């Protein structure tokens with residue numbers, strides 16, 4: 001399904017080049033559940049945003065379902081992303097001017113779904129995360145954890161084939177955290193491919209395997225412990 | 228130092244009233260280190276923003292150093308806040324147009340500190356959180372955990388008498404999380420009063436005691452377990 005070969009990402013700022021990812025090789029099979037862990041600033045979110053076609057690599061190859069996708073234009077990337085990928089951002093990225101309902105509905109609108117279909121899916125996604133009573137509120141009226149749960153619902157609404165989750169339980173108490181993990185588990189059983197960044201070893205153990213990132217490189221489990 | 232009696236906070240939105248806090252009583256002594264835990268949406272951030280004079284209660288009394296502060300005007304609250312309180316927000320709240328250095332410097336500028344004093348303190352605060360090399364960068368060029376560390380440095384810069392920390396380690400890996408907890412411990416040993424929201428029981432145990440919040444009320448440890 002997903003194959004990265006010699007992938008790197010460099011951010012150019014006026015004074016310094018930041019090598020966020022360097023020579024990364026990774027294979028993810030269809031239906032696999034991968035955890036990604038590593039220190040703050042090591043490149044996890046950058047890896048997820050390239051996997052999700054939100055950003056392009058500086059060098060290297062990325063093939064998705066045997067198509068090369070590392071040199072696509074922005075509209076082509078958006079077309080594939082809207083169809084295939086659900087994204088839970090580390091900083092929620094909810095749109096402040098839209099209600100909870102509209103935030104969750106937005107990715108479905110991009111897919112061209114009918115309004116009654118959208119309504120049913122939005123309602124179901126918000127119920128799964130216990131946020132249906134707040135659907136007419138705005139993100140600024142919600143607590144941190146409630147916003148995170150809305151962000152989870154937005155990623156699930158379209159039943160994505162690939163789910164990329166960047167610390168989906170970071171702001172949640174253990175009960176809500178476990179509820180989100182249960183949802184990811186159900187999606188996985190339904191055949192979805194999941195790539196989840198987490199700092200919590202309990203949640204990393206729910207995945208099939210863990211990928212360790214350090215200073216922009218993927219390292220083996222032994223090396224990760226030593227570092 | 229801090230005393231809340233019969234404190235409540237209601238948010239009025241067009242359709243519904245949300246009772247974020249109801250009849251809260253709390254005493255915090257000078258130099259005490261308190262942890263606050265409770266489910267998502269239970270009122271923890273609301274409690275911290277009232278303690279930090281960022282918001283006003285709907286009813287009830289709040290006395291700080293024997294002065295009643297629950298009916299002060301916004302400028303009066305800002306004057307006390309800038310002198311006494313350091314705040315680590317749950318959503319970082321870094322200003323995107325300012326560099327890392329300027330973000331950490333801002334609270335010190337409000338205090339009317341000289342530019343050379345500010346420079347020394349900003350440099351020291353960023354070194355404590357391992358972010359000095361990035362002082363000329365902007366928040367959008369940092370990872371989630373790096374932004375959180377800058378937010379911690381901003382709260383420490385002025386050596387506040389009261390530190391209010393809202394999940395200060397939420398986005399951090401265990402090494403950086405422990406580094407932030409060590410800083411809070413040093414501040415506490417130096418005499419600061421600390422009130423920290425955390426979902427992590429390991430970190431709650433560093434505090435002198437834990438306050439349990441449930442549906443806007445403070446409940447005893449036994450009741451918190453049952454719920």
Ligand SMILES: Nc1ncnc2c1ncn2[C@@H]1O[C@H](COP(=O)(O)OP(=O)(O)OP(=O)(O)O)[C@@H](O)[C@H]1O
Nearest residue numbers: 141142143144145238247267268269270271272273
């Ligand atoms: N500006 C607001 N307008 C309306 N309701 C609000 C507002 N801010 C918070 N609330 C509501 O008040 C309640 C308490 O929110 P608060 O942010 O204090 O929760 P919390 O305990 O910090 O939760 P979390 O662990 O998710 O951060 C929630 O139900 C929330 O939706």
Ligand SMILES: Nc1ncnc2c1ncn2[C@@H]1O[C@H](COP(=O)(O)OP(=O)(O)OP(=O)(O)O)[C@@H](O)[C@H]1O
Nearest residue numbers: 011020040041042043044045046368370371372373
């Ligand atoms: N837009 C950007 N411009 C410049 N540098 C960036 C940008 N985004 C990320 N970086 C840098 O790239 C490196 C990797 O960032 P990334 O966000 O992938 O880290 P992370 O592993 O997700 O960290 P965290 O656990 O703190 O969220 C960091 O050093 C970061 O400062």
Ligand SMILES: [Mg+2]
Nearest residue numbers: 045090370371
């Ligand atoms: Mg990240």
Ligand SMILES: [Mg+2]
Nearest residue numbers: 143144272317
């Ligand atoms: Mg909160």
